[in-house]
Amino acid sequence: MCLNVVDLSLIRAKCNNDRVYTVMWGKAKEVPMVEDDNKADDPIETGTDCPSSVQDNNIGQAPHEKSSRFRESFQVPKEENQTTMAGRLCQRDGWIMTAMVAVVVSDVGMNTLFKAASSKGMSSYVFLVYSYGIGALLLLPSPFLTHRSGSLPPLKFSVLCKMGLLGLLGCVYLMLGYTGIKYSSPTLASAMSNLTPAFTFIFALLFGMEKVSIKKNSSIAKVVGTIVSIVGALVVTLYHGPIIFAASQPSVHLPQPLSPPPSPPLNSNWVIGGCLLALEYTLIAISYIIQTHIMREYASEFALALSHNICVSVSCAFVSLFVETNNPSAWIMRSSIMLICIVATGMVNSTGYVVESWTVRHKGPLFLAMFRPLAILTAVVLGAIFLGDSLYLGSVIGGTLISIGFYTVMWGKAKEEKSEIDTHHAASSSHSKRVPLLMNYAAEKQV
Numbered sequence: 179m180c181l182n183v184v185d186l187s188l189i190r191a192k193c194n195n196d197r198v199y200t201v202m203w204g205k206a207k208e209v210p211m212v213e214d215d216n217k218a219d220d221p222i223e224t225g226t227d228c229p230s231s232v233q234d235n236n237i238g239q240a241p242h243e244k245s246s247r248f249r250e251s252f253q254v255p256k257e258e259n260q261t262t263m264a265g266r267l268c269q270r271d272g273w274i275m276t277a278m279v280a281v282v283v284s285d286v287g288m289n290t291l292f293k294a295a296s297s298k299g300m301s302s303y304v305f306l307v308y309s310y311g312i313g314a315l316l317l318l319p320s321p322f323l324t325h326r327s328g329s330l331p332p333l334k335f336s337v338l339c340k341m342g343l344l345g346l347l348g349c350v351y352l353m354l355g356y357t358g359i360k361y362s363s364p365t366l367a368s369a370m371s372n373l374t375p376a377f378t379f380i381f382a383l384l385f386g387m388e389k390v391s392i393k394k395n396s397s398i399a400k401v402v403g404t405i406v407s408i409v410g411a412l413v414v415t416l417y418h419g420p421i422i423f424a425a426s427q428p429s430v431h432l433p434q435p436l437s438p439p440p441s442p443p444l445n446s447n448w449v450i451g452g453c454l455l456a457l458e459y460t461l462i463a464i465s466y467i468i469q470t471h472i473m474r475e476y477a478s479e480f481a482l483a484l485s486h487n488i489c490v491s492v493s494c495a496f497v498s499l500f501v502e503t504n505n506p507s508a509w510i511m512r513s514s515i516m517l518i519c520i521v522a523t524g525m526v527n528s529t530g531y532v533v534e535s536w537t538v539r540h541k542g543p544l545f546l547a548m549f550r551p552l553a554i555l556t557a558v559v560l561g562a563i564f565l566g567d568s569l570y571l572g573s574v575i576g577g578t579l580i581s582i583g584f585y586t587v588m589w590g591k592a593k594e595e596k597s598e599i600d601t602h603h604a605a606s607s608s609h610s611k612r613v614p615l616l617m618n619y620a621a622e623k624q625v
Contacts, residue, residue: 274537278549281530286556288523289364292356295519301508302356303498305520306349307491308511312524314487317532320480337476344468344482345489351461352490353497354454362451368557370455371550372411372580375404375587377463378547385467388544396597399590400544403583407548410579414558419571459550466543469535479535486531541591548587555580 296302359367379400382388390397472482502508511517537546555577558569 313528349493358454403586407583414576417572
């Protein structure tokens with residue numbers, strides 16, 4: 179039986195049409211429809227062709243109308259998701275900054291309270307054992323309450339070793355810090371804390387956590403801001419100038435003044451305290467790097483804070499047994515100020531460490547370290563109000579420089595993150611330009 183020319187043409191057209199759709203099906207298999215992060219939100223990846231409302235309205239419509247509505251059902255939610263995500267990121271960053279300011283203010287307050295308690299004869303080693311033991315008890319149920327669904331990865335031996343190292347390092351720098359405060363003052367401790375951003379920035383560069391390019395304004399801002407903050411801290415520490423606000427009767431009476439003498443370098447205790455504090459904040463910068471590595475492998479702020487408090491309390495207990503061997507009365511709290519200091523520090527430090535872990539997880543170690551310069555401003559204000567310290571011109575000038583440097587670094591970090599987000603969105607948009615043709619093919623298959 180012979181086929182006429184018309185029949186052959188129809189068969190050939192049908193074959194060509196099948197080949198076209200076969201190629202399109204192959205392309206649909208090759209090209210990923212969406213980014214991996216958005217698979218759960220994309221109807222194609224979840225197995226639904228389009229939302230139910232779109233399916234109901236597509237009945238009886240022409241193919242090109244269905245294709246248009248099919249494409250809109252994917253594009254609109256994606257734009258809304260990007261806007262919602264940006265809003266959530268801004269809200270999260272706002273909460274992080276607010277929480278970190280509260281942590282800095284509370285840390286200075288706890289240092290001032292410790293100075294008052296240590297003047298009554300409280301041992302700094304026993305203080306660390308008690309305060310961090312209380313913090314561990316407060317944090318004990320938190321990992322189980324916050325991760326009841328078992329979303330945490332298994333605790334590896336390497337992560338456990340890093341937690342132990344971080345706790346041991348914390349024990350060392352805490353003992354150095356509180357001993358340095360006993361020899362000097364909370365104001366000097368807050369001033370020396372401004373060394374932390376510089377060391378953190380250097381360590382972050384060495385470990386690849388921060389990148390610097392002289393061609394980018396964001397990198398220049400981070401470097402300049404860090405240097406300006408350190409200069410401001412040195413001005414507060416080394417230059418007094420004329421008195422702007424004269425000392426008044428202190429609210430907390432201490433046997434020795436907390437403000438530095440007119441010539442700090444001539445005071446041996448002041449120099450010893452400054453050296454101990456400088457070593458403390460160098461170790462703190464190293465701990466920020468280790469803390470960042472741990473949070474990348476084991477993202478649980480409460481579990482990390484709990485392990486840190488336990489390690490510090492146990493380590494300081496062993497040290498105290500040797501240091502306070504001939505002074506068993508050091509374990510007895512003889513005044514109310516000692517008890518208040520221990521309980522308050524345990525509560526504040528445990529909460530503060532959770533906030534710091536949360537910050538370093540989302541923003542990195544440099545962002546966390548840059549809040550240290552704010553401590554000197556808080557210490558000067560609290561010292562003038564509660565301890566009767568005089569406010570000098572050097573404190574005002576240094577505080578201004580610290581603020582300028584701090585906000586310069588924050589601007590550089592924000593600009594850097596915005597550039598990364600824009601680059602990611604540009605890559606996503608260029609990648610999604612190939613998707614509409616496939617959507618049209620999928621929509622036509624619905625006819």
